[in-house]
């Protein structure tokens with residue numbers, strides 16, 4: 424297999440030669456640096472590469488070119504190479520135009536000319552984007568392969584675990600992938616034992632649990648110490664931020680998650696409003712970066728590991744895990760976020776993982792190619808999910824109870840949805856029931872205006888409605904509001920049970936719960952803002968408060 428390509432497009436031969444020289448000097452070991460003098464030539468080069476089955480990792484195009492503007496070239500290349508990173512090269516005076524083109528052309532970055540010195544202004548950007556591309560590209564056939572049935576809930580669990588854990592693998596649908604049967608025969612597994620995970624050395628795991636997969640992939644599920652300064656439960660944005668700050672400020676820090684890193688944000692196909700990412704960032708890229716940062720600074724990370732119980736002895740918090748093991752910590756952060764509420768329609772529970780999914784749009788999107796899918800919900804997560812699914816599915820229908828998306832979804836997403844030809848919106852509608860033989864095949868939709876019901880064919884349905892906090896695992900003394908969100912800081916003082924439970928002579932610290940030294944941050948906390956940035960802010964703040972608490976004890 425030849426090296427992946429980096430393709431530079433510019434009509435100015437001098438600029439073209441300069442970018443080529445700089446890229447070659449750093450990347451020629453791992454990439455083939457190619458160049459084109461016009462948009463048309465670039466697209467035919469990409470087409471040639473595609474026909475030869477070769478990879479394109481990045482296209483860098485100048486904006487001002489006769490015939491076709493750079494952002495148009497980049498947008499058109501997306502059809503051939505959806506995962507290739509796209510960079511627009513602009514003159515300083517064209518930056519406004521470049522920013523406007525970001526949404527239309529899905530550009531990953533813009534670079535203004537000149538880019539000297541490349542060590543500061545070119546290579547860090549290209550390094551980052553190539554890392555993202557490496558993480559997103561499908562693994563080579565020789566890597567990890569998962570063979571299963573598309574509509575099997577057990578296959579979905581393993582797919583979701585591998586994707587959320589940022590482990591590259593190739594999915595082989597037993598019914599559709601011609602190579603699946605041959606591979607099963609080669610490794611001596613019957614089709615009654617699916618899903619099967621086939622490792623590079625030919626060894627297999629039959630119908631595994633996520634824990635077995637993690638163990639087989641060499642991920643540790645045991646903590647290195649018996650006592651920690653800070654244990655963070657939940658590795659969404661709040662937990663990841665706390666891990667970065669905890670470890671960097673010298674606390675012995677353990678981060679754990681019952682599923683995988685990233686939390687809700689990890690399932691987002693594109694977060695567009697997080698500071699510092701002008702072209703947006705996928706949830707998996709943000710997670711990968713944050714986890715690498717936390718681990719580099721010294722935080723330990725374990726997943727999948729669920730905390731089922733917490734008790735407090737002489738100020739120390741004793742955490743019990745799902746497998747019965749225990750450890751002790753001086754401070755603890757509950758950063759366990761929220762999950763979607765189960766939809767009450769008949770048939771939903773039976774089809775969970777077999778066509779009905781809660782969130783999970785990024786895990787299942789590719790399998791929806793050419794299919795008809797439904798999205799229930801009118802919030803930003805539903806909007807992002809619908810936009811992502813529309814890249815693969817034949818038709819995406821959003822179902823909402825309200826008469827418009829105006830009050831529940833950001834303006835930019837409503838605009839994007841309005842411009843996407845294969846997304847429709849069904850307002851004042853609800854799902855009455857779902858049906859199918861072994862997997863979802865039909866949904867019955869009810870009109871909230873006249874009560875009429877119609878049945879539509881459906882291959883998959885993604886639920887993004889209502890959320891409930893993950894707070895049931897916390898000790899009873901951690902006060903919660905009537906919806907089970909955790910009370911912290913000054914909100915606690917107003918709670919009826921506060922005086923009965925809080926025995927300290929001081930008031931609770933800002934993010935402290937009613938159990939001293941137990942903090943809460945992010946979506947699990949009453950009054951949280953339900954945003955990536957606010958969860959990150961609270962997780963970061965909490966470490967300073969943990970220091971304050973430790974100084975008091």
Ligand SMILES: Cc1cc2nc3c(=O)[nH]c(=O)nc-3n(C[C@H](O)[C@H](O)[C@H](O)COP(=O)(O)OP(=O)(O)OC[C@H]3O[C@@H](n4cnc5c(N)ncnc54)[C@H](O)[C@@H]3O)c2cc1C
Pocket residue numbers: 656657658659660661662679680681682683684685686687688689690691692693694695696697728729730731758759760761762782803804805807808893896944945946947952953954955956958
């Ligand atoms: C699809 C989608 C798109 C979104 N897009 C945006 C966006 O564009 N911009 C934006 O600002 N916000 C967005 N949000 C909202 C944002 O993702 C959340 O506000 C944010 O993730 C909350 O972070 P958190 O760390 O508090 O909790 P979460 O992200 O919910 O993470 C909690 C973690 O805790 C783990 N956990 C739960 N219970 C336990 C337990 N007992 N033991 C161990 N681990 C446990 C869970 O597995 C999970 O990983 C989006 C949300 C979704 C679902």
